[in-house]
Amino acid sequence: MTQGTTQGGTRAAVGDSEFDRDTAVTRREPGVYDAELSAGWTIINAVNGGYLLAVLGRALSDALPHSDPFTVSAHYLTASQPGPAVVRTELVRGGRTLSTGQASLFQYDAEGREIERIRVLASYGDLDALPDEVRTSAAPPDIPPVEHCFGPEDGPAPVPGSSAITERLWLKLDPATLGWALGAPSGKGEMRSWFGLADGRDADPLSLLxxxxxxxxxxxxxxxxxxxPTVELTVHIRCRPAPGPLRVAITTRNLAGGFLEEDAEVWDTAGRLVAQSRQLARAPRG
Known part of the structure; x- marks a missing residue:
């Protein structure tokens, strides 16, 4: 069960990987950060919403008294494009165990006008300070071994212009959720996969976003x-993930009025539920 490696044959470390470089922010002044959105994380020419959330999450990690995201809720206002961006943060409330802040990402249009792309409200804390007790009825998704799963390299891109982000990810999808790739979608609204970063970097709270x-x-x-396109996305980070590949399961139960929800669970190699999310997205026409 192996993930990718760098060209030198070694796994990238947290803090020294393509993901870290591409989500980096530079503090211009207190609460204001400059960022460069990479074209490497695009899907059909728009920047991926999870990648954008990680950029905002990194700025909030620096701006708030606590460094670990616990819950992050984002509204996607306009489609972000590769290139320069500005993140503005604000401390809403600082407490002993949790701090809450908000952040917005801005870009400029052709006339130089500032356009707000995303607005986030988030609570941060210290994941290492959480108690160990777990009471749950949740169970990890049943995904076949990696060698029986398939990645983007095993078939054509599902839609034109969708290949950039897949080159930066290590995905091995459950064949039971790949009917669409064979022209025979199941109609169940499920997607399951082993997940990692292509350079082998282990997961951390920011990459869970x-x-x-x-x-x-x-x-x-x-x-x-x-x-x-995502309209709203809320992510709960439950604990710091153990090293190794993650298991991700996403389900949709209701497509109505041109919108659908996606509920995601992320499990680590220790069998722990490390992240959950729900998003509302606009369904494609057709």
């Missing part, structure tokens, strides 16, 4: 192809 939004849309298994 990417993981919940990095699989092919469940709309594909509903028989609908095309861009599925």
């Amino acid at each position: 990417l993981a919940v939004d990095a699989l092919p849309p469940t709309a594909f298994e509903l028989g609908i192809k095309g861009w599925v």
Whole structure:
């Protein structure tokens, strides 16, 4: 069960990987950060929502008294494009165990006008200070071994222009959720996959913000192809993930009025539920 490696044959470390470089922010002044959105994380020419959430999450990690995201809720206002961006943060409330802040990401249009792309409200804390007790009825998704799963390299891109982000991810999808790739979608609205970063970097709380939004849309298994833009995405980070590949399961139960929800769970190699999310997305027409 192996993930990718760098060109030198070694796994990238947290803090020294493509993901870290591409989500980096530079503090211009207190509460204001400059960022460069990479074209490497695009899906059909728009920047992936999970990647964008990680950029904002990194700025909030620096701006708030606590460094670990516990819950992050984002509204995607306009489609972000590769290139320069500005993140503005504000401390809403600082407490002993939790601090709450808000952040917005801005870009400029052709006339130089500032456009708000995303607005986030988040609570941060210290994941290492959480108690060890777990009482749960949740169970990890049943995904076949990696050698019996398939990655983007095993078939054509599902939609034109969708290959950039897949080159930066290590995905091995459950064959039971790949009917869409064979022209026979199941209609169940499910997607399951082993997940990691292509350079082998282990997961951390910030990369979990990417993981919940990095699989092919469940709309594909509903028989609908095309861009599925996120309207709102809320992520709960439950604990710091253990090293090794993650298991991600996403389900959609209701497509109505041109919108669908996606519920995601992310599990680590220790069998722990490390992240959960729900998003509302606009369904493609067709």
